[in-house]
Amino acid sequence: MPRATAExxxxxxxxxxxxxxxxxxxxxxxxxxxxxxxxxxAEAGVTMGTLREALQRLEQMGLxxxxxxxxxxxRDWRRHGGLDVIAHLALSSGGFEPGVLGDVFEAxxxxxxxxxxxxxxxxxxxxxxxxxxxxxxVSHAADERxxxxxxxxxxxxLAEAAANLVFVLIMNSIRSLYxxxxxxxxxxxxxxxxxPLYVEAARAVxxxxxxxxxxxxxxxxxxxxxQVEAVAR
Amino acid sequence: MPRATAExxxxxxxxxxxxxxxxxxxxxxxxxxxxxxxxxxAEAGVTMGTLREALQRLEQMGLxxxxxxxxxxxRDWRRHGGLDVIAHLALSSGGFEPGVLGDVFEAxxxxxxxxxxxxxxxxxxxxxxxxxxxxxxVSHAADERxxxxxxxxxxxxLAEAAANLVFVLIMNSIRSLYxxxxxxxxxxxxxxxxxPLYVEAARAVxxxxxxxxxxxxxxxxxxxxxQVEAVAR
DNA sequence: AAGTTCGATTGTTCAGAACAATGCTAGGGT
DNA sequence: ACCCTAGCATTGTTCTGAACAATCGAACTT
Numbered sequence: 001m002p003r004a005t006a007e008x009x010x011x012x013x014x015x016x017x018x019x020x021x022x023x024x025x026x027x028x029x030x031x032x033x034x035x036x037x038x039x040x041x042a043e044a045g046v047t048m049g050t051l052r053e054a055l056q057r058l059e060q061m062g063l064x065x066x067x068x069x070x071x072x073x074x075r076d077w078r079r080h081g082g083l084d085v086i087a088h089l090a091l092s093s094g095g096f097e098p099g100v101l102g103d104v105f106e107a108x109x110x111x112x113x114x115x116x117x118x119x120x121x122x123x124x125x126x127x128x129x130x131x132x133x134x135x136x137x138v139s140h141a142a143d144e145r146x147x148x149x150x151x152x153x154x155x156x157x158l159a160e161a162a163a164n165l166v167f168v169l170i171m172n173s174i175r176s177l178y179x180x181x182x183x184x185x186x187x188x189x190x191x192x193x194x195x196p197l198y199v200e201a202a203r204a205v206x207x208x209x210x211x212x213x214x215x216x217x218x219x220x221x222x223x224x225x226x227q228v229e230a231v232a233r
Numbered sequence: 234m235p236r237a238t239a240e241x242x243x244x245x246x247x248x249x250x251x252x253x254x255x256x257x258x259x260x261x262x263x264x265x266x267x268x269x270x271x272x273x274x275a276e277a278g279v280t281m282g283t284l285r286e287a288l289q290r291l292e293q294m295g296l297x298x299x300x301x302x303x304x305x306x307x308r309d310w311r312r313h314g315g316l317d318v319i320a321h322l323a324l325s326s327g328g329f330e331p332g333v334l335g336d337v338f339e340a341x342x343x344x345x346x347x348x349x350x351x352x353x354x355x356x357x358x359x360x361x362x363x364x365x366x367x368x369x370x371v372s373h374a375a376d377e378r379x380x381x382x383x384x385x386x387x388x389x390x391l392a393e394a395a396a397n398l399v400f401v402l403i404m405n406s407i408r409s410l411y412x413x414x415x416x417x418x419x420x421x422x423x424x425x426x427x428x429p430l431y432v433e434a435a436r437a438v439x440x441x442x443x444x445x446x447x448x449x450x451x452x453x454x455x456x457x458x459x460q461v462e463a464v465a466r
Numbered sequence: 467a468a469g470t471t472c473g474a475t476t477g478t479t480c481a482g483a484a485c486a487a488t489g490c491t492a493g494g495g496t
Numbered sequence: 497a498c499c500c501t502a503g504c505a506t507t508g509t510t511c512t513g514a515a516c517a518a519t520c521g522a523a524c525t526t
Contacts (some may be wrong), residue, residue: 052478172316
């Protein structure tokens with residue numbers, strides 16, 4: 001019997017998820033003092049070492065502040081939280097959070113547009129060729145899963161062609177979000193219909209026309225956004 | 234005798250920094266097997282528990298892959314790294330990496346532009362007022378440090394007005410980068426000269442003119458970028 | 467009243483051991 | 497000869513208990 005939602009096996013992961021949930025849902029308010037590590041460990045039924053591993057990750061995300069001889073404090077994730085918070089924020093307790101998901105796809109669309117414009121100026125001949133091939137492959141993708149992989153490959157190549165590390169890393173974060181739940185995020189539902197848009201974007205990049213590239217990609221991203229929003233409800 | 238560069242005191246932090254450096258510099262190549270936790274701990278002169286805390290953070294960043302009974306593997310940070318990697322990437326071994334820093338400010342400028350456009354459509358009356366006040370305050374800031382704080386507050390408010398969580402979080406990451414080394418990143422060197430641009434941007438947002446807001450902020454960001462690039466050399 | 471000392475609280479690291487998952491290899495069956 | 501299965505070695509994971517170190521606040525001293 002396969003498990004529906006693949007949950008983390010490590011004890012450390014479970015503690016992490018629990019605390020994360022508590023922090024993001026506001027059950028621990030910003031500025032508030034967190035219970036002792038010893039207390040938290042006892043409550044979670046784990047050792048202090050195990051709890052500690054979870055705390056390190058939370059601190060890394062900017063969600064808690066921990067100073068040696070003092071109590072741990074809850075930080076405001078809106079002010080100090082890193083981008084990886086968005087993944088856990090979009091999935092609060094089972095279903096998707098429609099608002100957050102909307103933000104993700106809005107930001108994604110805007111950034112992909114800028115990415116396309118940069119790529120149109122900087123792409124190498126090889127990158128242009130690969131983009132063309134990937135765009136062409138979308139139209140005859142076997143199933144939706146294959147289309148999804150092509151979509152991912154296309155935008156990864158685009159980010160690479162744009163030659164800006166920041167956008168590359170941001171795209172990594174967003175990708176990890178919709179790869180963890182690919183089955184519920186049909187960005188490539190009607191890929192036969194969307195295929196021409198990939199082709200158009202690839203051509204604009206190849207012809208070094210930033211404005212056209214931005215427009216084509218923005219349009220494509222908007223279509224995907226509509227599809228996702230239609231489902232996540 | 235005060236220490237020039239405030240280094241982390243926790244043993245766990247030092248181990249983390251060391252491994253991070255090794256991973257980002259390519260001293261451990263992607264796909265390669267990492268030494269055993271026991272080995273790494275022995276080499277670093279710490280306990281396995283301490284080493285483990287560092288590993289958790291690296292895994293959280295997407296830099297390593299660790300599976301229970303198997304050896305740990307190095308992941309390609311270009312493909313799986315999160316946005317927080319950029320901070321450590323921009324500071325490889327002492328000085329700033331000019332290329333990376335350029336990418337950061339390019340991306341920052343583009344995103345702030347989009348942010349301004351969104352804010353012009355969605356800002357509340359209160360947000361418009363606060364932006365106006367912050368912009369006005371820039372012109373008579375006491376010193377550069379004060380100007381820097383106002384700059385930070387201004388763009389935070391802008392991100393808030395844009396009402397998109399993704400951009401808020403991205404700005405958090407970028408801010409933490411240039412707050413850790415504020416003294417070396419003079420984004421507000423000639424703040425008397427830049428002040429009018431803040432005012433113009435605030436006005437465009439208040440008057441709900443997205444295009445004008447984007448233009449003003451993009452111009453402002455570009456000026457800051459030039460100032461930083463002039464210094465980081 | 468102000469400064470100092472000291473103890474309680476809390477995070478940090480250590481040491482060694484047992485447990486659990488994975489990959490590999492030798493042995494047995496077809 | 498080939499497959500596959502059991503067992504072993506390797507490696508990550510968690511536990512137990514303890515000692516160490518930084519911070520805060522209260523009691524004490526001046």
